[in-house]
Amino acid sequence: MNLAFAVRDRRLTRKGLEPLAADTAGHITFTVDFDAEWTGMVKVVVFENGESRAEVLYTGQAEIPAAVLGAGELYVSVNGYRSQGDTVAIVRTVAMARPVQILPAGAAPAGDPTAYTPTLLEQILAAAGEAGTAAAEAQAVKNELLADKEAGLFTGETGPAGESATIAVDGAEEGEEAAVYNLGTARNARLRFILPRGTGIAEIVDNWDGTWTVVFSNGEIQTLRAPGTLDNPGEAVLSAAVADYLTAHPPAAGADGRGITAITYVPGENQWIFTFSDGESEEVAGPAIPAVSGSLESTSNETAASSAALRTAYLLASAAMAKGGGTFTGAVYAAVQTPSESLLRNTSLTAAETTPGGDGEICWQYE
Secondary structure, three states: OEEEEEEEOOEEEEOOOOOEEOOOOOOOEEEEEEOHHHOOOEEEEEEEEOOEEEEEEEOOOEEOOHHHOOOEEEEEEEEEEEEEOOEEEEEEOOOOOOOEEEEOOOOOOOOOOOOOOOOHHHHHHHHHHHHHHHHHHHHHHHHHHHHHHHOOOOOOOOOOOOOOOEEEEEEEEEOOOOEEEEOOOOOEEEEEEEEOOOOOEEEEEEOOOOEEEEEEOOOOEEEEEOOOOOOOOOHHHHHHHHHHHHHHOOOOOOHHHOOEEEEEEEOOOOEEEEEEOOOOEEEEEOOOOOEOOOOOOOOOOEOHHHHHHHHHHHHHHHHOOOOOOOOOOOOOOOOOOOOOOOOOOOEEEEOOOOOOOOOOOEEEEOO
16 A cells, blocks of 8 residues: 655655554555755655654655554654755754544464664665666676677667657646756656646626726726726716717617617716617616706715705796796685785685685685
């Protein structure tokens, strides 16, 4: 069984959640996938389980030491070392948030041997010994090849072409500056890309006053103003700007395939009139925009409610009778009839004698 770990931004995590059985030695291996920061470093993997601790010089897939495979929780961390002139740079992973669970195993047979865990020094010496043996074997092969060359054994036809190099993409991650790292070899490259995040538009809001608010993904806000609009545009400017926008971006076709042939805005009522291709029309309430105040020709930023009240007062005043005279067009009644005051009197003309219905009324009888 192999435990696959990954190190990203100095955080070590395990792929999978399966628990291990305690005291299982020689059959549990591990691998670690490092990000670009660890390239070229000497890496030491540290295992801790309660009071037990073991260190492994990481050169690839290796066994987990038997000393830390007892029942409990197995914590894993990595330390990286790189020479920098007279000093050594050290990189460490943060504490593991979710340890590997090791559950108690069943009963072992009598006399079950205990596996030995080599120390870090023994591992380094073993690695150095393997490297020395490999170097000696390589030197012997080199000497044999040179001897064969001097003997003319390599003279002949050209052999087949060598294998082609390969390039694989290991993935991409976000960073402050663009970069690319080779996590493989010169012949078989494994590339990881570091890409900075760009700035995009998160939202565009139409303010209905000739301006648009643009919100960017980094939190910045910018206000865009339509060409030709003023700092405090009046109703006519706004209605013309919105009408031009709707004409350039008409709504979808009406029911049963009807098309929109005209769009008209009525400023006084704040209504849009849509005329369809079948001759029918529809009125739609317009957007909330600055309305007039002070007079019917004013274009200051008054509310729509005050504009409607002003227009109603204007219409009532226009319909009122002038003090200099005029003609009543309907029945006129006085609200209060006090006998001792000079007032417009409520009167009636009837064929029979009639009793007034209130103080101050006059009832006339004709014959």
